[in-house]
Amino acid sequence: GENVEQHPSTLSVQEGDSAVIKCTYSDSASNYFPWYKQELGKRPQLIIDIRSNVGEKKDQRIAVTLNKTAKHFSLHITETQPEDSAVYFCAAETLGSNYQLIWGAGTKLIIKP
């Protein structure tokens, strides 16, 4: 079945710098890859997603890239701000039983002032 690995587990960057979080997946048939942001004490919320027919997608300061050949996808956050501090989860769709998302373990992003 699908397996998703996420790195790093913790990322500390200076405010204003860029942050990159990477995920790899194992099932080459997967074709949907969302990213979720979870602020402390809150629910995870979808921030951006990408499908396999697209190599890159941007939404203001965040972008996601997908390399289907290498089976990895990345979240890029530019010009980081204090409100970007959160835990970020990647996920990949599995086409196994009843379509599920398989989750990465999460990355804690710390923005240093």
Added chain:
Amino acid sequence: DAGITQSPRHKVTETGTPVTLRCHQTENHRYMYWYRQDPGHGLRLIHYSYGVKDTDKGEVSDGYSVSRSKTEDFLLTLESATSSQTSVYFCAISELGGTGNGYTFGSGTRLTVV
């Protein structure tokens, strides 16, 4: 917010007692999920439902059961609560399963078993 509510938001219970958590949605989505979230473990799937009366186990289903008698409600029951089940429980809904528009999460239930 997002048409999904969880109840209760917080609960403290004693070891050995049964506990039921409720997830209610107003989006008429087919798929519903229960996750638990513990430090260092991310989101772990307990059970999910792909329709009324259609449920299946996730990776950490031992000690938990679920029921879905109508589209809008998905109940998670801890048959006999143990301290290892102290966690934050999230319900999620999805119209199309993993594909499509992803999941929408409820606000979570913080359960403490003493």
